[in-house]
Amino acid sequence: MERTLLPGKPYPLGATSSPQGTNFALYSENATAVKVCFFDEAGKQVDCIALKERTAFVWHGLVRHIKPGQRYGFRVDGPWEPEKGLRFNASKLLVDPYAKALAGEVDWKAPIFPYDIESGDDTKKCGKDSADGVPKSIVIDSTFDWGSDCPPQTPIADSIIYEMHVRGFSKNNPEVPENLRGTYAGLAHDASIGYLKKLGITAVELLPVHHFIDEGDLIDKGLRDYWGYNTLGYFAPMSRYSSSGDDGEQVLEFKQMVKRLHQEGIEVILDVVYNHTCEGNEKGPMLSMKGVDNTTYYRTLQDNPRYYMDYTGTGNTLNAYNPQVLKLIMDSLRYWVSEMHVDGFRFDLASTLARELHDVNKLGAFFDTIHQDPTLADVKLIAEPWDVGDGGYQVGNFPVLWGEWNGKYRDTVRRFWKGDSGQLSEFAYRFTGSSDLYQGDGRTPAASINFITAHDGFTLCDLVSYNEKHNEANGDNNQDGANDNDSWNMGAEGPTDDANINNLRERQTRNFLATLMLSQGVPMLAGGDEFSRSQRGNNNCYCQDNELTWYDWKLDDSRKRLLEFTAKLIALRKEHPNLHRRRFFQDRQIRGSVVRDVAWYGTDGNELSDETWGEGWNRSLAVMLNGKTLGVMDEDGHQVFDDSFLIIVNAADQGVEYMLPEPPNGVPWKQVLDTENIDDPFSEAEVAEKVIVGGRAVRVYSDCGEHVGQAEKHRPAKTL
Numbered sequence: 001m002e003r004t005l006l007p008g009k010p011y012p013l014g015a016t017s018s019p020q021g022t023n024f025a026l027y028s029e030n031a032t033a034v035k036v037c038f039f040d041e042a043g044k045q046v047d048c049i050a051l052k053e054r055t056a057f058v059w060h061g062l063v064r065h066i067k068p069g070q071r072y073g074f075r076v077d078g079p080w081e082p083e084k085g086l087r088f089n090a091s092k093l094l095v096d097p098y099a100k101a102l103a104g105e106v107d108w109k110a111p112i113f114p115y116d117i118e119s120g121d122d123t124k125k126c127g128k129d130s131a132d133g134v135p136k137s138i139v140i141d142s143t144f145d146w147g148s149d150c151p152p153q154t155p156i157a158d159s160i161i162y163e164m165h166v167r168g169f170s171k172n173n174p175e176v177p178e179n180l181r182g183t184y185a186g187l188a189h190d191a192s193i194g195y196l197k198k199l200g201i202t203a204v205e206l207l208p209v210h211h212f213i214d215e216g217d218l219i220d221k222g223l224r225d226y227w228g229y230n231t232l233g234y235f236a237p238m239s240r241y242s243s244s245g246d247d248g249e250q251v252l253e254f255k256q257m258v259k260r261l262h263q264e265g266i267e268v269i270l271d272v273v274y275n276h277t278c279e280g281n282e283k284g285p286m287l288s289m290k291g292v293d294n295t296t297y298y299r300t301l302q303d304n305p306r307y308y309m310d311y312t313g314t315g316n317t318l319n320a321y322n323p324q325v326l327k328l329i330m331d332s333l334r335y336w337v338s339e340m341h342v343d344g345f346r347f348d349l350a351s352t353l354a355r356e357l358h359d360v361n362k363l364g365a366f367f368d369t370i371h372q373d374p375t376l377a378d379v380k381l382i383a384e385p386w387d388v389g390d391g392g393y394q395v396g397n398f399p400v401l402w403g404e405w406n407g408k409y410r411d412t413v414r415r416f417w418k419g420d421s422g423q424l425s426e427f428a429y430r431f432t433g434s435s436d437l438y439q440g441d442g443r444t445p446a447a448s449i450n451f452i453t454a455h456d457g458f459t460l461c462d463l464v465s466y467n468e469k470h471n472e473a474n475g476d477n478n479q480d481g482a483n484d485n486d487s488w489n490m491g492a493e494g495p496t497d498d499a500n501i502n503n504l505r506e507r508q509t510r511n512f513l514a515t516l517m518l519s520q521g522v523p524m525l526a527g528g529d530e531f532s533r534s535q536r537g538n539n540n541c542y543c544q545d546n547e548l549t550w551y552d553w554k555l556d557d558s559r560k561r562l563l564e565f566t567a568k569l570i571a572l573r574k575e576h577p578n579l580h581r582r583r584f585f586q587d588r589q590i591r592g593s594v595v596r597d598v599a600w601y602g603t604d605g606n607e608l609s610d611e612t613w614g615e616g617w618n619r620s621l622a623v624m625l626n627g628k629t630l631g632v633m634d635e636d637g638h639q640v641f642d643d644s645f646l647i648i649v650n651a652a653d654q655g656v657e658y659m660l661p662e663p664p665n666g667v668p669w670k671q672v673l674d675t676e677n678i679d680d681p682f683s684e685a686e687v688a689e690k691v692i693v694g695g696r697a698v699r700v701y702s703d704c705g706e707h708v709g710q711a712e713k714h715r716p717a718k719t720l
Contacts, residue, residue, distance in 0.1 A: 008062030014098025085305030107133035344380025396437030433520030470537030481540030597629035605659030
């Protein structure tokens, strides 16, 4: 069929289908010619048409008779001057940076490198056609019946975030049909959603689902990229997670997943990687933006543009201060919100995006642009506040609308429960929302995304089971992954039959989970920690797409107990606004009383002195949270009150006797949680004036809300 070319339009970028055909638009400032090439299902090129129109550096044209499902790619010509950073090579097929779907895998044996790979000279141009080794972009049909889909819009302060992997979560779940396991449809299945609801999750944070590729050296080792931090397409959902096909069906399946999760009140947050791409440095392949316009899309060294700036440790850094690249990022974010209905983003190595020249600038163009965008006004924005460059560690320094992965929280809580000395004061800051990091710039405790474990590092089970990493399966002689984990194996490296060690590990696991769920801020639970998922000591499973990372749903009695414990712990947190306050503690006195909104106590029942805070040997303390001092109103204008809590944490290896302080409202304390009681941790009990808190244990007491007037007693905190 003859392909008629019409002028088309320069916007929107990418491929846009209509009854007249498909409009193609590609930005390239330095190109001299652009062609759009079409392929059949077998991967054979069947046509190639030069785009004649060029408007504001956008090459565009509307091609008649091109319909959804059509596979295509670009060929871009221009100067080959590597010493100036220009690497145009029309023999290389390029993925559309705005492609909404991708089909096929990268073939590393094909000539996908723009230079002579045999000589290794990246300045010597390779003229071989790479089409057989490059994924093909897909023209999609964007229509979808969202029906009455309504984003849950859970207030961030009330959120329980569950970091998970689409494939690993359901891959081994026998309650999910086999053909759906490890896919978007598997996550949307009733068994998956029922589990998340029973656990109490309000939001899933998905490891990268932007289309990514497997690195060549991993394939050579019989491995492949699992985490997904190797992005090729910022608009395309990963086709590997589709159960229905990769010619656009992955887009439909992703939308169906989001719609189903929303129906059950669960939000979808995406882990996004706008700091680098899969094309690497000057020795890397040419798959997309490197060939479209290298110096536009990537940051090169000012004095030697042949080479790349690398703040990410991956070879390249996206040029986010270039207006066109910033537009690409913003277009991508808006697309996932407007067209895919996601509820938020976690930005990988977010400090990289803030770098305009070299220094991290929290008021940089990227943040300014996001903050004024109405499409993103209601979505959750979470930063991983560091990168690998100088000055990249920026915990506490992001703008007011952002939440942050609180790395200081993780490190402090690990060290405290390991028994390190001198952690008491730091622990108190982290436990109460990290006011030292976030209070001074207009943020609330919800700016602190608290986590103890995440995809990168030990699982919680391994954190209490291994002193050292065991990454031999990755093929790098155990040289990869972090060496400093603040872990403790309790006396045996890995699994053991020692009942005392196993009992201590169970208790320590509960201590971590209790600390996470009782801390002010927003808890992020790493998927599988709730039932003691292990990776056998591997703390860098980025390349392990196998039984090592897939969730094991065959739970023994111990793991079932932990799962039940976690669900009840989450329910306790969600039930009580005093455990997830919207404002920082002010240390205020209430109605002239000596009882404050928060107070810290020692074993004698008296408030801790300055000297006690500085005692390095002290590994135990109590904190009182007054339920009458929340300082918020519900939607009807009524003050919100809650139970008061007394929380005692004891990281010492021996039990500690405490004289309990007077309850703030004169109602006797009742015990509501004891992590030392493995079999029945939530059994309620009356208590005497003195109690003994077991070694390495958390004890929680409540006045059970009996001080609250009948009108307010069961009134929950609501969105402000």
